[in-house]
Amino acid sequence: MIVGNSECVWMYRLENNQIVLKDHPKEISHVNRIDSDGDILAVLTGNGTIYKLKVNENQKFEIIASDQVSPKPTNFNYSDGNIYCTYINRGRLLSFFDPYLQQNFNRLALWRGGWEIFKDYPLFGVGDIGIEKYYVHYKRPYDKEIHGHLHNNYFHFLATLGLFGLSAIMYMFIMIIIKISRIYKSTKGKPFIASYSLGALAAFVNILIAGLSELNFWDQEIATLIYFTVGLNVALFIRYKEETNES
Template identity: 25%
Template sequence: MYKSKREPTITIITTTPQERKNRKKRKNDKKRGFFFELILIFLVIFSPVFHGSLTPAPLSVIQFASFALLLSWGVRLIRVSGSEVIYPSSTFFVVLFFSILIFQLIPLPTVILKVISPSTLALYKQYLPDFTKSGFYPLTIYSFATKREFLNSIPLFFIFFVTLNIIEKRGSFNRLFLTIIFWSLALSLYGVVKRYFLPIGEEPYSFSTFGNKNHFAAYMVMAAPLAMGYALLQRERVKKYLFGFIAAIICASVFLSLSRAGALSIIFSLILMFFLLKKEGTATGRRWLISAAVLVAILVLFSGIGPIKERFLKLQMAWLWRWNIVQDSMPLIKDFPLFGVGWGNFQYIFTLYKKFISVSYYAHLHNDHLQLIAETGLIAAFFYFAFLVGLFREIFANLKTRRDPFVKNMVIGGICGLLGMVFHSFFDFNFHIPAVAFLFWFILSLIYKCSYTHFRYEKEDH
């Protein structure tokens, strides 16, 4: 019997020029997004490796990477039509802040200087050999130090604003958060092993890769609540236990670093997180937080509580020493109230005001917020704090309207870590450590953008 053979059908899919153009655009966007992420991941990993990037070489690498990030984003803005620039509503305040600091560098006639900062004029008269009444002098007593602070700080704000504009998908947020969490875990484990198992040649004040245990603690105070937020986000019990354990290790490393201010700050962060979760009505989250706190206590007790107890017994002496610095800096603020003594100039003038007996040289006030007021003046400091308060207000306002578990848990974790860092900076100079300052502004940019972003839970987003 004859059977007819059917010819195979060939389906030809044609695409329009516009579709091909859109496909190419998506491919290029993906490549650019990968490049931006790669730079940010590099900065997270590299910044704390060499004593928190305090030395010129690693600091230059961070500055170069941040400028490369800014340049790449600028090129994308030019090449991609219709690109929108995202910036917080309080950006105006930070513009005013930097405008006043630029004003500090402008040479002014002595007539104006006498009106707006008579103490600055008095310093020039007393200590400048070639001072003349007809001369022009800046508000900052040492211009080089102010320019150096600009060069160190501007890249951090570049990273903040560029991150707001380039990180969009949930997968990108997820990868960046995980990079911070796992790298913080690695630094914590390295610090504990180095201090307690390989103590030979260990510097007494250092911990992990940081030259000072307090700066290590400040870094981990931001990372630990973030790890806890990620743990609360997980639905699978194994992952929840894993990230809860990671958060507990990071918290325990803060105590084991023997940083008293760090220990108080991590306690402050976890208490704040407990109340925020309570406000959100997350009973499960609060139970996990309490369990993590118990685990931290067990880890600390297992490692030995003796050194920690010894450090806290000396707390009164440490607070008295810091109080002496704060007390002697008050006349400095009183003499330079409006425009300060010059950004980055505290170390060059504090010896004139120091009354307590000490052979130490004080480059920092050990209170970042007060030092900012002393160096930049009340006006610039007001604009800076207004910018920060504006950012946190927006984040809290957005958090009230969100139901996405990823957004709520990561933003709450980020907020608690950052506020813990702000609390810690009342007792130290963490914002003068490039790695710590970078992580602060980077996490702030991530949670600010995350609080606004409504994710599409599709395969391409992960």
């Protein structure tokens, strides 16, 4: 029996109905994961070193090979003589584009359902309400998640408000971007107000991009911050023009 913990790898054998410690190589410490393939044992340690071990005829560990991997893997698998390393950061980045990841699969199903609702109610949608009672009739039998919204601003606008509603909201979004951009151009180089305008523009565009995977514009806290940020930008610009005219 082979056991690994944060300190070392331990090998035990059952002899005369007693568990006897046979070996624990001191070269290997801070063990993260152990995997095996046949008679060969692979050990990943905390500093990113991977050891290949085998048990010799003296019932001792024999280190066949070792190598320090950079960047340090968070997990690995040993199969058919090959070691496959995985990295959490890379996995999270690639997971954005994995349609079979559970979160992505659920969102794609919601967006599909929203599109089907829109096709039946194209002009004005089903109304600005929770759409769960509609979604249950449009989802596929194996789509289990049921929400009152579609985790996407634009699919949700289409399903609830139709083309007219989406057009009106998109017009408002575009006009906000144009207004803030004009304020920034008019005040470029001026203390505070130019920086605030640029920050407000970046924040608003970020909200629109984030809305591709969340219904953030219908969130009261976020909507309040959006209106406050844009309104304050306009108010600062009006005050700036008044002070400029007075001088």
